[in-house]
Amino acid sequence: MIRLFSRVAALLLALSLCAPVLAQTADTGSETVAAPSVPEDLTPEMVDGLVARLSDDQVRALLLDRLDAVAAERAEVVTENEGLIARIGAIGTALLANWTAALAAVPTLFAKLGESFANFGSTFGGSGLLRLFGLTALILAVGYAAERLAVYLTRDWHTRAKPADDSDLRGALRFLFRRLCREVLGLIVFWVVLRVVGRQILSAQEIAYAAPFVFYLILLPRLGAAISRFILAPKQPSIRLVSIDDHWASYLHRNQIGLFFLIGFTLWILGFNALNGVPPGEMRLGFWLNTSIHVYIGIIAWTARDGLRDMMRGRDPDRTEWDEKVAYSYPYFALVVTALTWLLVETLIGMGNPQTLQLLALKAPHFTTMFWLLMAPAIDTLIRGLVRHLQPPMIGTGPVAERAYKSTKRSYIRIGRVIAGVFVILMIANAWEIDLRNVAGAGTESGGAVIQALMILAFGYILNEVVSLWINRRLAKEQTAAQTQDEEAGEGGGAGGSRLATVLPLLRITAQVAIAVIFTLLALGALGLDITPLLAGAGILGLAIGFGAQKLVSDIVGGIFFLIDDAFRVGEYVDVGGTMGTVEKISIRSMQLRHHRGAVHTIPYGEIQKLTNYSRDWVIMKLKFTVPFDTDPNKVKKIFKKIGAEMIEDPVHKDGFLQPFKSQGVFDFDDVGMIIRGKFMAKPGTQFTIRKEIYNRVKNAFNEAGIDFARREVRVAIPGLEDAESLSDEQKAAAAGGAAASQQQQG
Template sequence: MKPLFKVLALLAALFCISVPLAAQVPTPSGSPQATTPTVPDDLTPDQVDDLVARLSDDQVRALLLERLDAVAQAAKAPAEPRKGPIARAGDAAKALVASWLDALSKVPVLVTKQAEALSNFATALGTAGMATLFGYTLLALAIGYAAEKVAVYITRSWIKADPASASDDLRGAVGYLFRRFCREVLGLVVFYYTLVFVGRRLLEPEQIAYAAPFVLYLIWLPRLGAAISRFVLAPNRPDLRLVNADDHWARYLHRNQIGLFLLIGFTLFIVTFNDLNGVAMGDMRLGFWLNSSIHIYIALIAWTARSGLTEMMRGNDPDRTEFDEKVATYYPYFAIAVSAAVWLIVEYFVAIRDMAVLANIGAGAHYVTMFWLLMAPAIDTLIRGLVRHLQPPMIGTGAIAEKAYRSTKRSYIRIGRVLAGIFVVLMIANAWEIDLRQVAGAGSDVGGAVIQFLIIIAVGYILDEVISLWINRRLAKEQTAIDQSPDEEAGEGGGAGGSRLVTVLPLLRVTAQVAIAVIFGLLALGALGLDITPLLAGAGILGLAIGFGAQKLVADIVGGVFFLIDDAFRVGEYVDVGGTTGTVEKISIRSMQLRHHRGPVHTIPYGEIAKLTNYSRDWVIMKLKFTVPFDTDPNKVKKIFKKIGAEMMADPVHAEGFLQPFKSQGVFDFDDVGMIIRGKFMAKPGKQFTLRKEIFNKVKAEFKANGIDFARREVRVAIPGLDEAEHLTPDQKTAVAAAAAQAANEQSQQGGGE
C-alpha cells in the first residue's frame, strides 16, 4: 500500500502548488501525531521527489483530508452575482467621479509635492552630481548635434541642390519630401545614439536615468514631430505641399503640432522624473492635469482650424463621393470626439487602478492610439490622392471609358482603406502590447472570435474588390473597343454587338461576388462560434426544393448556359426572338432583356426561346433605292454611285465602317413615276445607318450637280387649245385646277394611298 500512498502524495503535492498549505493536521485517534510539512509555492521536480520520499502514510492522509476540506469549503461559498451592464456602468461612473474629486482635493499639494521631488533629486545627486549631470548632458548634446550635422552633410546628395524642379509633379514632390524626411530622421537617429554612446561613458547609471528621459521626451520626440509635420504640411513650400491646405493653416498646424509634441514629451518626462524621485503621481495627481491639458489642446486646435482641416480632408480630387464630403466636413468634430474618448478611457483605467493597463499608459500607449485614430481620415485623403496620381491611365475615350475609370479608382480606394484600417489596428495593438495572433488563436475567447471574424471579412472584401477590379478593367477595355461615336445612331436593324467577354464578364462578376459572400460569410459565422452545419443542411434542402418545385427556373438557367456556350447573342446585338425584336440590353442568369428601337423593353426567359435570329453578327448588307425619271441614263447613275463609293472608302472617317464599298446594282424596277435604281454596300454591324445617311447626302448633291432630278409623283392635265392658256379667264383656270385635283385624288386612291 505504501507505493499507492506515495503516488497519492505526489498528486496532492502537485495539486497544492497554487494554494500552499502550512498547517499541522492532527492524526486520527489512536495514532501518533504527525506534522504536515510546508509545501512551497513553486515546486520543482526534484522537490516533488524529495517530498514524496519524506512523506509518511499518515502525513499523506492528513494532507488529503486538509485539501478536501478546503475544496468543500470553497464549493459552499456563494458565487458573487454577475453585474449587469447598467450596474457596471454605474460603478464605472462612481469610480470616475471619485477619481476626479481626488484630483481636485490634491490641487493644494501640487506645488509642495513637486518641490519634494526636486528636493529629492538634489539630495540624491548632490551639488557635484547635478553639476556633472548638467555639464556632461550639454556636452553630449553638443557632440550629438555635431554628429547629426555630419550625417546630414554626408547625405546631402540625397536631395537635389535645386528643389524647384521637384514641384513639377506629385512624384517629384513626394520624392523630394521623402528624401528630406529620411535625411532628418537619419540625423535624429545619429543624434540619439551618439548621445547614448557618449552618455554611457560620461555619466553614472543614476545620472543616465534622468538624462535619457529628458533627451528622449523633451528634445528627440518634438524634433521627430517637426520632421513629420514638415513632410506632410511643407509649411514653407506650398508648391511641394502634399495636402490641400493654404499657407495660413499649414503654418498654424505645423506650429501647434510641434507644441503638442512638446506638451506630450513634458508630460511623459515629468511622470518619469517624479517616479524616480519617490513621489508617486497618485499622491499629487499632476498626471491628470497634464493629460487633460493635452486633450484640451487637441480640441482647441481642431476647433480653431476646422475650416482648414475640412479643406485638407476634402482634397483636390474632383471625383469625390458624398461619403468623402461628409468625412471632410465632420473630421474636426471627429478629432474632438476622439480626444475626449481617449481621455475618458485613460481616466477610467486610472480610477479602477488597472496596473497592467496603467503600465502601457505610462509608456504613452494612449497617445499612440489617439495619433493613429486622428491620422485615419488623413490617411484616407492620402490614399485618394495617391490613387488619383498613380492609377493607370484611362482606357480609350468616351462615357464608357470615363465610367470605368471612376469605378476602377473607387476600387483602388476601397482596397487602400481596408489595408490602412488593418495597419492602424496593428499599430494600436502594438502600442498596448496586444498580440493579435495570440488573441485570434484563442477560439473560445470572445475577443479572439471577433478578431477572426474581422480578419475573414477583410480578406473576403479585398478578394471581392480585386476580382471586381480586374473584371471592370477588362470589361471597360472591351466596351471601349466597340463603343459608337456620339453622332452614330442605331436604327431598326440594331447596332454593333459587344464581344463575347462583354456578355460573359458581368455574369462572372455576379457569380464571383455571390460565391465570395457565401463562402466567407459562412467562415465568418464559424469563427464566431456558430454552428454552420444547420445552414449547410438548409441550403441542401433549399436546393432540393428548387430542383423539384422550380423546374422552369432550372430550365431557364440551363438554357441560358447553353446559349452563352453557343455564343448565340451578345450584349448590344440586335436579335429576333419569336417575332420580338430588339437590342440585347442586359442578360441575367435566367433571362435576357431586349430594347426595341422605339423604346419598349422585353424580358424573355431563356427557356422560352425556341429560335433566335441575330442581325448583328459579323456583317450587314444595306440596299438603297432611288427613283429617277424614265429618261435618266442608268450608266451615268452607275458612275455617280461608283464615285461616291470610292470617295467614302478614301475618307478615314467612314472607311473603317465599310466591308464592301457602295456600288450600283442597276435598274431594279419600274413604277408609274420612273425607274427604281438600287445601290448596296456591306458594313460592320451598327455602322450602316451613319453610312446610309452620308450616302443619301452625297447622292442628292451629285444628282443636283449632274442635272438629275428625283422622280416624284405628279398629275398632268391635257387641255385642248393650251396654246391659248394665257387668254383663259379666271373661271376657266379654276375649273382646270379642280379637274386636276380630282384626277390626283383618284390616282392616289388607286395607288393604295401612297
C-alpha cells in the first residue's frame, strides 16, 4: 500500500513540474491532445505502466483536466459557503461596476460611434454606399407597392365588417380585427417581397446591413402601430375597445409607435456597431439606450396616468373595490416594473455571465418580461369586459337572481385571472429560456418544489371556482323558479324552494372545504413536508370531537336525516315544537326560522322532535262568515260560487288556485247567527293574498245583495211595550240596567 501511494505521488509531482511548460506553450497553437483516462482504483503495476507510457502532450492534457477539476471543486465550495449577504454584496458590486464602466465610457461614446460609421463607409466605399442606399430604396418602393396592392385587394374586409351602430361590440371587434388582419397581411407581403427581391439584387454583405435596418426601424414600428390601432382606435371612439377618451388614445398611440421605434433603433445600432468592429462593451451605448427606453416608458405612464386609470376601470358597472384600487395604482405599477426590469438587466450585465449576455443580446427577454408585466392588468380589464359581454343572461328576476348573476360573473373573472396569470408566467419563462416543466420535475430542488406547489394550488383554485360557478347557476335557477312569499299578507306559510335549493348551499360549502383541504395538503407534500402527521392529527382531532362533542354530532347526523327525508326546504313555513316561522337558513348543525313578525329562531337539529310543514305542495284555506238567522243559505252559496268563478279567471290570482273558492254550506249556529263556511285550495305562499281578496269581494257582494254580517246584540222583551211612552223614568232605568247586566254575562 505504501508503495502504491509513493507511485501516485511521483505521478502528481511529474504533472506539477510540467505546469510551467504548459503555461508557456498554451497559446502556441499546437494540436490538442486528449487526456488519458486514469482509473480510480490504481494498482502499483498500473501506476508504473501509466508513467512509462505518458508523453509530454498527454501529461499536459492530464494536468489541464486536473486543474479544471480542482478549480470547479473550489468554486462549488465557495458557492455553497456564500451567505445571503455575500451574494447581495456581489450583486451590488457587479451593478456598481457596470455603472462605473458606463460612465467611464461616456467620453469615448461619440468617438466610437464615428469609428463605427467610418468603418462602415470604408467597407463599401463611396460607390458601394450609393449602390447600397439606392438598391435599398428601390427594394423598399417595390415592397411598399406590393403591400398597397395587397391592402387594395382586401378592401372588402374593411367595408363588410363596419359596425351598424356604436353599441354593436361584436361588430366593432369584427371591424378592428379585420383591419388588423389587413395591415398585418400587408406587412407580411411587404417583408416577403423585400426578402425575395433583396436576395436577387443584393450581395450577402449588403443584406447583412440592409435587413436589420428595414426590420428594426421600419417593420417593427409599423407592426406596433397596427397593434396600437387595434387596441386604442385613435379618433374612432365608436369602435374603441377600451374605456379612454380621444386625447389619451391619440397620445398613447403616438408614443407607442415611438417606443417601438426606440426599441428597434436600440437593437439595430448595437448590431450595426458589432458588424463594424466596435464591440458594445467598449462604448457602453447599450446601457444608455436601454436606460432611455425605460425612462420613456416611465414618462408615458406618468403623463397619461389619468387615461390609463380610465382604461383600467373599464365599462363594467359591477366593479369591485379591488378593481378600483388596481386601476388607480396601475401607473405606479408601471413605473415600478420598468425600474425593476432596468435594474435586473443592468445587474445581469454587470455580473458578466456569457450565456446571459448572449441571451440578452439575441432575444431581449427583459423587454418581453416588461411587456407582459405591464399587460397583466390590461389583460384583467380585457377579461372583465369579455365576461360582461359573453356571460349568459341572468336567470330569473329579483334580488336572488341578481346576486347569483354577479357571483357567477366574479367566478368567471377569477378563473380568467388564474389562466391569464399562468399564461404570463409561461411567456416570461419562455423569454428567459426557463423550462418550468423541468424545474417542477426536479423534485429535490426548492425552486421546483415551489413551482409544483403553486401549480397544485392554481389547479385547486380553478376547480373550486368551477364548482362554485356550477352550484351558483343551479341555485339561482332553483330559487328564482320558486314562488316568493307574499310580504304584504305577512303571515308566513310561503312556498319553499326546491330540494336542490336547500341542499346546494351545504354542498357548496362542503365542496369548497374539501377542495381547500385536499389541495393544501398536496401543496405541502410537494414542498417536501411530511403530511402524515397532519393526517394523523386530523384523525385524532376528529376522534376527540366525536367523544367530546356528542351533541354536535347528534345535531349534524339529525340534520343529514332531515335533509334525506326532505322534511323542510328553505322558504317553507314550519312549526317546530310550537316555534313557527319560515326556514330562512340552514347550516350543518342548525336551522333558522324567521317569524312573520321578524324574530329569528335558531334550532339545532338534535332538538327537533316533531316538525310540521305548512308549505308543502298545497294549502286549503277555510273561511267563516256569520250572517243573521233569516239569511237564505242558497243565496250565499250562489254569491260564493260567482266569486270563485270570477277569481279563477282573474289573471292576477288564477295561477295561485288549485281549486276555486266555493261554499260548504251552513257550518254551525251560535247566539248571533248562522256560520257559513267557504274554502279554496291554493299553492303555498299565495293563500293569504287570495284570502284577502275573497274577503273584499264577499263584503262588496253582501252589500249589493242586502245581506248584513251578524253582530252581537242584546234584545230586552218588555211586556206592554206599546205603552212605552207612558213609562216612568224609574222603569226606563230598570230596563237599561237589565240590558247592561245581560251584556256583561254574554261578554
